[in-house]
Amino acid sequence: MQRNHTTLTILYTSDVHGHAMPISYGTNQPASIGLARYATAVKSTRSSREQVLVLDNGDLIQGTPLMTHYVKSHTDKENPMIGIMNQIGIEASVIGNHEFNFGKGILNNAIDQSRFPWLSANTLDKTSQEPYYGPPYIIKTLNNGVKAAIVGVTTHYIPNWESPAHIEGVQFADAFSTLKKQVEEIRSKERPDVLIAMYHGGFERDLESGEPTEELTGENQGYQMAMEIDGIDVLLTGHQHRKLTNFLRDVLVVQPGNNAQNYGEIQIELEQQDGKWTITDKQASLQPLKDVEAAPEILDYMEEMETSTQGWLDQPAGYIDGDMTIADPLKARLAKHPFIEFIQNVQMEASGADISVTSLLNNNSTGFSSVVTMRDIVANYMYPNTLVVLELTGADILAALEKSAEYFMLDENGEITVNPDYVEPKPQHYNYDMWEGITYTINVAKPVGSRIEDVRYQGEPLEENRTYKVVLNNYRASGGGNYIMFQHKPVVKEIQKDAVALIYGYFEKYGTVKAKATRNFTVIAES
Missing domain, CATH: 3.90.780.10 (5'-Nucleotidase, C-terminal domain)
Structure with missing residues (x-):
């Protein structure tokens, strides 16, 4: 009996918060952060691995003086965070809570400029009850016919933080129940070999003991998702800015920190038997960007905006x-x-x-x-x-x-x-x-x-x-x-x-x- 083997590599960021450049704006000193460095890591991984998916888990467009200056003075130009992710060539992102901070216009423009979908199955149009910003999930058919489903949900606690005008017309359904329904439908309808859940939210309980680590408000539901939803192979999380990899039941859970200091790297081993792919192993690690050089093409792309930002900051x-x-x-x-x-x-x-x-x-x-x-x-x-x-x-x-x-x-x-x-x-x-x-x-x-x-x-x-x-x-x-x-x-x-x-x-x-x-x-x- 012939058996085929393959490895799927997933790279992902979360809570990048506007960090494009390898610099700390408060001190103007070099820093081991940012998408310019990450772009180099992605390029290197793609050159050495057979099958690579690159994803982002939200809170992308807000958080640095660069993005504040862009919103105040340069909205006639492409959103720099979107431009970089377009160049990196990510497969999808998820709506994060801070995506709404600059208002609907900035967010809508960012989504329009994106050459990738924004997933969030539970951010709904109040009238139509359809997903507001993009599809709830996507299917990627990879080499050797491996079929990967990627579904996204967002913490539904956003109305407790955000200005009402910034979320007008948007309904935030419960992230857990939405994800449970989506996973069941994807497994039944699409029959993927790998199901990746992306959740812009974190964990409400200690991963070892299961004891609550915060008031159970619904802001974070990652523990419940992993423990109670059957059919998730990998749960990519964020929002809390934690650095972790672990297993809850048989679900591989990951969170890569913030500001693109690290990125998550997930390796999924699959074996094909009688025409069907089965996962035989899955592991995750957090990769630091400390010794990674910034990609010259990203630095060139950012030169005009960065120069303008630095001039503004020094006034x-x-x-x-x-x-x-x-x-x-x-x-x-x-x-x-x-x-x-x-x-x-x-x-x-x-x-x-x-x-x-x-x-x-x-x-x-x-x-x-x-x-x-x-x-x-x-x-x-x-x-x-x-x-x-x-x-x-x-x-x-x-x-x-x-x-x-x-x-x-x-x-x-x-x-x-x-x-x-x-x-x-x-x-x-x-x-x-x-x-x-x-x-x-x-x-x-x-x-x-x-x-x-x-x-x-x-x-x-x-x-x-x-x-x-x-x-x-x-x-x-x-x-x-x-x-x-x-x-x-x-x-x-x-x-x-x-x-x-x-x-x-x-x-x-x-x-x-x-x-x-x-x-x-x-x-x-x-x-």
Whole structure:
């Protein structure tokens, strides 16, 4: 009996977040990231392997100053992330939640420019109930007649984060139930030899123990998908920026991190007997791009846009009188820091509200030195957030403060440190909020849920039944970070300019800003 053997190689990226170039824009230093390096890796793999599928798992077009500058100044040109993926020649991508951040026009143009389909079986047209952006799946017939099905779904939690105008007309069906139905139909109708599920979402449970690792909101359903849907051979995930390969039952699960620092490489061994291909082995690895040279053709393609971006980043935007730099991010969260007060002032002036909420977005933020360039602004505020003014009750504010207070814990020496839930599996420092316009104390020695003490507004105790106007970014205003107390609250005003534009406008108005910190909150540990 004659038996044929073949190997299918899958390369995939996820959460590239606008990283085309091998550079860190905040420091302008070379970095081992980006699609320019990845293009070289793909070319090399294709030259040495018989059958290669190249895929992307979403969150492609947003996340760097390059893409912010493109959206602000160069939308008459091809979206650079799409142009690069076209040159790489990927087979398909999946809609990610950050694809919506720049609005429907930018996303629609990106899809129109793509020479590959965007898969998302559960993002539906509200009227027709058909997939909104592209087919739910594709079939690729490879060498030796191997038939591979690729199906895509997207985290359906997007309405909890995104501006309503950006997702108007789109319905987000449950990702798990949609994928289950699609897999059953594909197996029955198409009878593929390999079924690859792409999910822009992550894992809600520990892969070893099965214990929940987050509140089971539906944002991440990867564990349930692998454990409860029969017929998936490989589950490609993302969204959480984790680096992992593992098996759940017989499903090979992968997640390759973010910013194109690594890519996933999956090897599927197949054997043909009596005309039917059967998978005999499957393995995955994460491949770093550290020692991979950037592809010259991608660097040439990007030269004009990159030059324009660098010029924009180096423009002085304003000046600081005093010290607004951040040396220790934990200290900047334990007591009022001048940089945080600056962001609060920008938000309150733009909105007219006298209570403001913001956060130090990550531990790489360095604040502002004496001369502030656009590079400094986008390095410290890397998300295209807009602002929303909500009408909140005092009870809502207290609940939100208690939620923020979960960020801290005491170590074995009784010192205040960061709750590891905000560090692993994905850093979420942006989910600790600091407030302006009220005074309050967080007592970390008290149990979670009862840590907030002595909250005052204009010197008087906060009243639980009174309403207050509060400005915060659109992610938080929609309940992002499990701040459910903000969901479905009356919207007083929306400010459509994004944070970078608001900060730049603040400097345009005032020129030089004095660094100061009015201490309105304290974090203590007193039994």
